[in-house]
Amino acid sequence: MPSKLTRRDLLKTSALGLAALHVPGFKIEVLGQRREADAVEITINSVYIRGQWFYEPSGLFIERGTTVRWVPTKWGATVTAFHPSNANHELRIPESAKPFDSGLIGEDSIRYNRFEWKFDVEGTYDYFSRFHEPLGLVGRIVVGRPGGPAESNRPGYGGRDGRAPIFPAQAKLLEFLSAQDIAAKKKVPYPTDLLVRSYPYSDRD
Amino acid sequence: MELSNLTRRRFLHAAGGVAALGWLGSPRAFSLPQSPGLPRPGPADWPRFGYDIHNTRFNSKETVIGPNNVERLKLKWQFDTDENFVIQQTPTVIGDTVFVGSGRYEYAIDSATGRLKWRFEWATSGEWERTAWQGVLKNRGTRSSPHYENGRIYFGSGSTAVYCVDAATGTEIWRRSLTTEELVEPQSFYSPVVYNGKVFMAYSGGDAKIFCLDAETGNIRWQWRVAQDAPEDSKTGGGSLWTSGAIDAEHNIIYNATGSNKAFFGNLGLYTTSVVAHDMDTGELLWYYQAHPQDAFDLDFCAHPMVLDAFAPGRFRGDVRPCVVAGNKAGIYCLNRYTGELYWKVMLGAACAACGPLIDAIATAGNTVYCQYASSVSNPPMAVTAALHAYSGAIQWIVPNPAMNSAPIAVANGVLYQGMNNGMVEALDARNGRRLWGHQMPSAYRGGVAVANGAIYTSNGEPTSWSGQPLPYKHSLYCFTVDGR
Numbered sequence: 001m002p003s004k005l006t007r008r009d010l011l012k013t014s015a016l017g018l019a020a021l022h023v024p025g026f027k028i029e030v031l032g033q034r035r036e037a038d039a040v041e042i043t044i045n046s047v048y049i050r051g052q053w054f055y056e057p058s059g060l061f062i063e064r065g066t067t068v069r070w071v072p073t074k075w076g077a078t079v080t081a082f083h084p085s086n087a088n089h090e091l092r093i094p095e096s097a098k099p100f101d102s103g104l105i106g107e108d109s110i111r112y113n114r115f116e117w118k119f120d121v122e123g124t125y126d127y128f129s130r131f132h133e134p135l136g137l138v139g140r141i142v143v144g145r146p147g148g149p150a151e152s153n154r155p156g157y158g159g160r161d162g163r164a165p166i167f168p169a170q171a172k173l174l175e176f177l178s179a180q181d182i183a184a185k186k187k188v189p190y191p192t193d194l195l196v197r198s199y200p201y202s203d204r205d
Numbered sequence: 206m207e208l209s210n211l212t213r214r215r216f217l218h219a220a221g222g223v224a225a226l227g228w229l230g231s232p233r234a235f236s237l238p239q240s241p242g243l244p245r246p247g248p249a250d251w252p253r254f255g256y257d258i259h260n261t262r263f264n265s266k267e268t269v270i271g272p273n274n275v276e277r278l279k280l281k282w283q284f285d286t287d288e289n290f291v292i293q294q295t296p297t298v299i300g301d302t303v304f305v306g307s308g309r310y311e312y313a314i315d316s317a318t319g320r321l322k323w324r325f326e327w328a329t330s331g332e333w334e335r336t337a338w339q340g341v342l343k344n345r346g347t348r349s350s351p352h353y354e355n356g357r358i359y360f361g362s363g364s365t366a367v368y369c370v371d372a373a374t375g376t377e378i379w380r381r382s383l384t385t386e387e388l389v390e391p392q393s394f395y396s397p398v399v400y401n402g403k404v405f406m407a408y409s410g411g412d413a414k415i416f417c418l419d420a421e422t423g424n425i426r427w428q429w430r431v432a433q434d435a436p437e438d439s440k441t442g443g444g445s446l447w448t449s450g451a452i453d454a455e456h457n458i459i460y461n462a463t464g465s466n467k468a469f470f471g472n473l474g475l476y477t478t479s480v481v482a483h484d485m486d487t488g489e490l491l492w493y494y495q496a497h498p499q500d501a502f503d504l505d506f507c508a509h510p511m512v513l514d515a516f517a518p519g520r521f522r523g524d525v526r527p528c529v530v531a532g533n534k535a536g537i538y539c540l541n542r543y544t545g546e547l548y549w550k551v552m553l554g555a556a557c558a559a560c561g562p563l564i565d566a567i568a569t570a571g572n573t574v575y576c577q578y579a580s581s582v583s584n585p586p587m588a589v590t591a592a593l594h595a596y597s598g599a600i601q602w603i604v605p606n607p608a609m610n611s612a613p614i615a616v617a618n619g620v621l622y623q624g625m626n627n628g629m630v631e632a633l634d635a636r637n638g639r640r641l642w643g644h645q646m647p648s649a650y651r652g653g654v655a656v657a658n659g660a661i662y663t664s665n666g667e668p669t670s671w672s673g674q675p676l677p678y679k680h681s682l683y684c685f686t687v688d689g690r
Contacts, residue, residue, distance in 0.1 A: 048558040049582065051501035075389050076411065076441055076467050104441055106389040106411065131441055131468035135501055167471070197501065 039116060042139065044072040044079075044105065044129075045190075051197040053077065053132045055139035059177040059188030064144045067118045075106045077129040077137060079115050082150070087130065090158025090166070092174075094123030094148035104131075123148035124179045126155075128170060136169025136195045139177075146179030169195050242373035243356045244302035247658035249617075251298040253449075254350035254396035254565075256615070259512040260451040262568035262653075267617035269659030270687060275620050275632045275641045278661065279689030282319030284312075284682040291343055291651065291680045292664035294350040294396065295613055297358070298657035304358050304372070305652075305664070305682055308346035309333050311360060311368070313375060316660065319684060323375035327362050332382070335364035338390055343667035344651075350396040350449070352404075354420070361393030365408040369423060381423035388412050388440055396449035398459070403485060405452075405459055409445030412437075415461055415481075417488060427488030434475045435468040443467030444477040448509040448565050451529065453542060457485045460542065462506030462531040466499055473498035480510060480531050480540060492545035496533055503558035508532030508567045508576075509613075512542060515595035516572050526596055530574055532562035537576055539598060549598035554580025554587050565613035565653065566623070569595060575621055575635070577610040590614075590623060590638060604638035611668070613653030622661060624650025630663050644685065647678035660686045 082092030083099035122144035290308025309328030349361030389411030432442025445464030466474035535556035566577035651666030
C-alpha cells in the first residue's frame with residue numbers, strides 16, 4: 001500500500017501549516033513529517049549535459065514488506081509500474097501485485113515532494129516515468145526473489161497484444177538490469193555510459 | 206566582413222533602414238486619457254525591456270554618453286530596494302522617471318535624484334503566496350521589465366499575473382492572472398511587449414503559454430500553449446518563455462523564443478527550444494524553427510528575438526535579409542523572419558545548460574549583432590563578448606571576459622554596455638571591444654543596463670541558489686552619469 005497521504009489527510013494533519021498544498025493530484029508529503037524508518041531511497045536525477053534522466057540506483061533488491069521512497073532532484077518525472085492500467089503498458093510486475101503510479105512528481109512550496117510505495121508481493125517489478133520514455137528512464141526492483149512476467153518476457157512482448165510500445169532506450173536498460181545481478185548485489189547503479197545521446201541531439205544544422 | 210568595407214553611402218543607407226524600422230516600430234496607435242503628473246518624455250528614453258518593439262536593446266537617440274566620455278561615468282545616485290530584494294530586470298526610463306520592479310514592488314523613481322515617487326505593491330490578492338516555491342531562490346518576485354505605453358506601465362509579477370498601472374500615480378488599472386491551474390513553477394519571467402492596443406505576455410514553468418491581452422482591459426484575446434506534443438492534462442511539457450517578444454509591425458507578426466522540453470514522448474517535442482512566429486491578431490502560428498527536437502539538454506532559448514534587416518557585404522551588394530535573431534544555450538541563430546529559414550548560426554563555445562548568450566545578452570545596431578557568450582564547460586572555461594556581422598554571422602571582433610555572464614547587454618552611441626556574474630558592469634567600445642569603463646557592484650549583474658538621456662541605469666542581483674542567510678550588502682538601482690552630474 002502507498003504510504004502517501006491524500007490531500008485531505010494532509011490538510012487535516014498539517015497542524016503546523018508548513019506545506020503550501022496547492023498542487024492537486026500531486027503526491028505530497030508534509031515537511032518534517034515522520035517517515036517510516038525502513039524506507040529505502042531511490043533518487044530521480046537528470047544530467048543535462050548528457051541528456052540523461054535516471055533512477056539511482058536503477059536496480060534495487062528489497063525484502064518483502066519494505067517501503068521504497070523516490071526522491072527527485074528535479075521536478076517532472078513519474079514512478080509508474082509497467083501495467084496495463086498505466087497507459088496500456090505491458091505487465092512487468094507480479095500478476096498479484098497492485099500497480100503503482102505516482103503522477104507528476106513536482107515541487108511543493110519549498111522542497112521537492114516524493115513518492116513512497118510498500119512492496120508486499122515477491123517478484124520483479126519494472127517501472128518507468130511517463131514523461132521520459134524515449135530517454136530510457138526506467139528502473140527495476142526485485143522483492144524477495146526474482147519472478148513474474150518481467151522475468152519470463154523480454155521488454156516489448158506486449159506489442160503482440162496491442163500494448164504500448166517500449167522505447168529502445170527503455171528496453172536496453174531493462175535488459176542490462178538482470179534480476180539475478182540485482183539480487184546478488186542488492187543495488188545496481190545507473191550505467192552512465194549505456195544510454196548516451198549524441199550532443200546536441202538532433203541539431204538541425 | 207569588416208564594417209570598413211562598406212562605402213559610407215552604403216552604410217548610411219543600411220543604418221537608415223534599420224533606424225527607420227525602429228521608428229516604425231513605435232507608433233502611438235491608440236490613445237487613452239492621461240493623468241496629470243505623467244513623466245515628461247526625454248530626448249532619448251528607454252521605454253521597455255528591449256528598448257523598442259524590435260528588441261534591439263540599442264538606443265539610437267542617445268547622444269550624450271559616447272566612447273570619448275564614457276570613462277568619466279560616476280555614480281550619481283543609488284536606490285536601495287525594500288527588504289533588500291534583488292533587481293533582475295532592466296529599468297524603463299521616461300524623462301524624469303525610472304520604473305523598475307523588485308521583489309513584491311514596482312517603483313517609480315526620480316531619474317535625476319533617485320528619490321521614490323511612488324511604490325506599487327503588486328503582491329496582494331494572493332499573488333505573493335503563489336511565488337512561495339521561489340522561497341529557495343534569491344530572486345523571488347518580479348523579474349519582468351516594465352513597458353511604458355500611453356501613460357501606463359505594464360509588467361509581470363513573480364507569479365503569472367500581469368499588471369497595468371497608472372504611470373503617474375502607481376494606481377492599479379487592471380491585473381490579470383494568466384492561469385489558475387496548479388502548474389509546476391509557474392512564473393512570469395517574460396517582459397511584456399505592448400503594441401497597438403495589445404499586450405503580449407507569457408509565463409514559464411512546467412507548461413508554458415503565450416498570451417495576447419487587451420491593453421485596455423486585460424482580457425485575453427488569444428493564448429497558445431507551447432509544448433503541444435505533450436498531453437494538456439499532463440501539466441508538464443515545458444517550453445518556458447524566459448525573455449520577451451519582438452514585433453514586425455509591418456507584417457503583423459510577433460516572435461517568441463521558447464525553452465526546453467520537459468516531457469518526452471515519441472515525437473519532436475514541438476514547439477520547445479524554438480523560435481515561433483504568430484499573427485498578432487489571431488494567434489495563428491505562421492512558422493517555427495526548432496533548434497533541438499526532444500531537447501533533453503536544457504538548451505532553452507534564453508536571448509530575446511530581435512527584428513532587424515541585415516545588409517549584404519560588398520560582393521553581394523544590394524541583398525537585404527529580413528532577419529529575426531535569437532540566442533539559445535547552444536548558439537545564436539539568424540532566421541528569415543517571414544519563413545523561419547536559417548541564415549546563420551554561430552557558437553562561440555561549447556553548449557551546456559548554463560552556456561550561450563544567457564540571459565538576453567544580445568543586442569543589435571548598425572548591421573551588427575553584439576553578444577556576450579558564456580561556456581563554463583569549454584576547456585578552459587570561456588566567456589567572451591563579440592560583434593557579429595548581421596548578414597553573415599562573421600565575427601568582426603571578439604574579446605575575452607574575466608567572468609561568466611547571465612544578463613542583458615545594451616548599445617548606445619558607439620558604446621556597448623555589459624556586465625558579469627562577478628558584479629562588474631562595463632562599457633566597451635562597440636567598434637572593437639576595447640574596455641573603456643567599469644564599476645564593481647556588490648553582487649551579480651543580472652538586470653542589464655538601460656541607457657537614456659545621458660545616463661545609464663543598472664542594478665545588482667543574485668544567482669538563483671540560496672541558503673537563506675541575510676546578505677551583507679545591498680541590492681540597488683544605480684544611476685551613472687558623466688562626472689556624476
